[in-house]
Every structure is written in structure tokens, then in C-alpha cells.
Amino acid sequence: MTAATERPEARRAKRARTTRRGRGAGDPTKPTMAGLILRYALLLLVFAIVIGPLLWQLSTSFKGPGEDLYSFPPSLIPQEPTFQNYGTVAEVVPVYRYAFHSLLVATGSVLTNVVLAVLGGYALACMRFRGKFIVLGVLLSTMLLPAEVTITSNLLTVNGLGLGNSLWGVFLPGAIAAMNVLLIATACRMIPKDVLDAAVVDGATTWQRIRHVVWPNVRGMASVVAIFTFIGAWDDYLWPLMVLTEPSKYTLTVGMAYLNSNFSPDPRLIAAGTMVALVPIIVVFSILQRYFFKGVQEGAVKG
Structure with a gap:
């Protein structure tokens, strides 16, 4: 059958197949087999470097006293799995009480940093007042000093307030951070000024503007502040x-x-305590990871 006598449908199908083959061969985004293997090899290497120590600690926390912890290659599956290490840690050190203390301090720090950073960031980005640039300069100057420089003055201040040897004294210096205020202020600057002006014309108060206009647009950045805090x-x-x-x-x-x-000869107990300390961080990140990855790039106005 010649090309002149082929049916039109057959000719169109033949041209489509040829076009698809040509596009596939010249597609610059399609990796070659060697490039694909290299990508997966690099991903496995990064996975081993980042996740490997965590898996080793998790495996060690479940290993019995008779298992070799330092064999090479390391064995990640315990031969005699046991929960005894977690029970021993709780008996020797009140690890769960200590975890509760850390949870109180961390939760309070998250609440105060998010609330105060939103209020301060809104004031710096969307309000006009005298001394605005002086306040901004003071915030930036505090970021130039390492924490070790101010730790003595903070300790004297906490002891002077009568908060020494208390969780309030641990919490107070971290109640707000200058970096968090500047991050929220950057997110507030992305809100169109016309939207805020329209809210003012409609009679919205400052709190209403923060609640219904500002917060829906900065909650992504607020989740970043919450996680790192x-x-x-x-x-x-x-x-x-x-x-x-x-x-x-x-x-x-x-x-x-x-x-x-006190238990450096037994890494099993240390690994069990480390896993207890890691659980709350995993829970918090799992809850906020959706906002963490999407929130920073939010540019659309919501609410």
C-alpha cells in the first residue's frame, strides 16, 4: 500500500507516533539512564548520611544487653528486641518529668513568639509611628550579638526578678526573638496596602485587621516561627x-x-533517652509541615 492510498486516519496516527518519538529523543528535561542512576545514588547517599544515625539510635534503643552494638556493617534490626531500656531510663532518671518541663517551656515560647511576632511584625510593616526606624535598628543590632555575650546579663536579670531556679526563668529570655518579628514583618509587607486600606474604610479596627486580613496571610510564616522556636x-x-x-x-x-x-558505658540507655526527646519534635513538625513548606511562598491574599 503506497502513501497515496493510505487512509487519512492511518497517516495521522503515523505522524503522531513520529512526533512523540522525536519529542522524547530531544527532551532536555528527560534524564539519560546514567543520569538517572547518578541521581538515585546521590539520594541514597544523602539518605544514609542524614537518616542513618537516627536509625542506628532507634535500633540501639531496642537492642538487648547481649547484642554487639559496634559490628560492621551495623545491624539495624535487633536480634533480641526489648523495651527494657526505656523502662530503665525512666527508673534511673525522671525522663518523662523532664520532658514535661521542656514541653511547658517550649509550648510557652511558641505561643509568645507567634503572638508577639505577629503584633510586632504588623506594627513594623503596616503602621506609621515615630521612631519606627530606630526600633528596626535596635532589633537588627540585637541579632549581631551572639547569645553567649548576653547570657550573663540575662542571668542577672532573671535572678533579680526572683525567677532563678524556676521554669519561668528558663522561659522568659526566649519569649520573643528579634528574628521572628522581622520574619513576620516581611510577610506582612507582601499584603497589598489597598486591602488594608479597604478594611479601614469598612470600619475594621486594628484587631479585626490583624485577625481577618493579616493572620490568614502570615500564618505560613508563623508556622515556620513556631517550628524553629x-x-x-x-x-x-x-x-x-x-x-x-x-x-x-x-x-x-x-x-x-x-x-x-552516669551511663556512658551503656549506649542503649542513652539511645532510649534520645528517642524520648525526639518524639515531640517529630509530632510538632508533622502537624505544621503542610504550612511549613507552603506558607513561606504564600503570596495570595486570603480571607
């Missing part, structure tokens, strides 16, 4: 160590240091 307060070690003097009031990080110093 929680992790920072939960993992803080030096400041609670300086403020707290009674072991009954320790936070988890300080208590874990005590566990590490």
Missing part, C-alpha cells in the same frame, strides 16, 4: 543548666546530660 527551646541546654540548680526542675536536655555522664 519549639526546636530551639526544646534543645536548649546551656541556659537551663545555668538557671536551674535543683535536679527536680531540670529540663530534658540537662537531664539527658546527667544520663550520659
Whole structure:
């Protein structure tokens, strides 16, 4: 059958197949087999570097006393799985009480940082007042100093207020951070001024503008503030160590240091305590990860 006698449908199908083959061969976004193998090899390498230590700690926390922890290659599946290590940690050190103390401090820090950062960020980005640039300069200057420079003055202030050796003293210096205020202020600047002006014309008060206009547009950035504030307060070690003097009031990080110093020959107990300390961070990130990945790039006006 010649090309002149082919049916029109057959000719169109033949041209479509040829076009698809040509596009597939010249598509610059389609990786070659070697490139695909290299990508997956790099992904596996990154996975092993980042997730490998966590999996080893999790496996170690379930291993029995007779298992070799330092065999190579490491065995990630316990041969004699047991929960005894978690029970022993709770018996020797009140790890769950310490975790509750850390949870109180971290939760309070998240609430105050989110609320105060939204209020301060809105004031810096959307309001006009005298001394605005001076306030902005003071906030930026506090970020230039490392925390170790101001830790002595903070300790004297906390002790002067009578909050030494208390969880209030641990919480107070981290109640608000300049970086969080500036992050929320950046998100507030993305809100069109016409929307805020329209709310003012409609008779909305400042609180109503924050609730119905500002918050729907900055809650993504607020979730970023919440996650990093929680992790920072939960993992803080030096400041609670300086403020707290009674072991009954320790936070988890300080208590874990005590566990590490007293049970260094047995990494199983240390691994079990580490897993207990890791659970709240995983829970918080799992709850807020949707806003964490999408919120920073939010540019549309909501509400």
C-alpha cells in the first residue's frame, strides 16, 4: 500500500507516533539512564548520611544487653528486641518529668513568639509611628550579638526578678526573638496596602485587621516561627543548666546530660533517652509541615 492510498486516519496516527518519538529523543528535561542512576545514588547517599544515625539510635534503643552494638556493617534490626531500656531510663532518671518541663517551656515560647511576632511584625510593616526606624535598628543590632555575650546579663536579670531556679526563668529570655518579628514583618509587607486600606474604610479596627486580613496571610510564616522556636527551646541546654540548680526542675536536655555522664558505658540507655526527646519534635513538625513548606511562598491574599 503506497502513501497515496493510505487512509487519512492511518497517516495521522503515523505522524503522531513520529512526533512523540522525536519529542522524547530531544527532551532536555528527560534524564539519560546514567543520569538517572547518578541521581538515585546521590539520594541514597544523602539518605544514609542524614537518616542513618537516627536509625542506628532507634535500633540501639531496642537492642538487648547481649547484642554487639559496634559490628560492621551495623545491624539495624535487633536480634533480641526489648523495651527494657526505656523502662530503665525512666527508673534511673525522671525522663518523662523532664520532658514535661521542656514541653511547658517550649509550648510557652511558641505561643509568645507567634503572638508577639505577629503584633510586632504588623506594627513594623503596616503602621506609621515615630521612631519606627530606630526600633528596626535596635532589633537588627540585637541579632549581631551572639547569645553567649548576653547570657550573663540575662542571668542577672532573671535572678533579680526572683525567677532563678524556676521554669519561668528558663522561659522568659526566649519569649520573643528579634528574628521572628522581622520574619513576620516581611510577610506582612507582601499584603497589598489597598486591602488594608479597604478594611479601614469598612470600619475594621486594628484587631479585626490583624485577625481577618493579616493572620490568614502570615500564618505560613508563623508556622515556620513556631517550628524553629519549639526546636530551639526544646534543645536548649546551656541556659537551663545555668538557671536551674535543683535536679527536680531540670529540663530534658540537662537531664539527658546527667544520663550520659552516669551511663556512658551503656549506649542503649542513652539511645532510649534520645528517642524520648525526639518524639515531640517529630509530632510538632508533622502537624505544621503542610504550612511549613507552603506558607513561606504564600503570596495570595486570603480571607
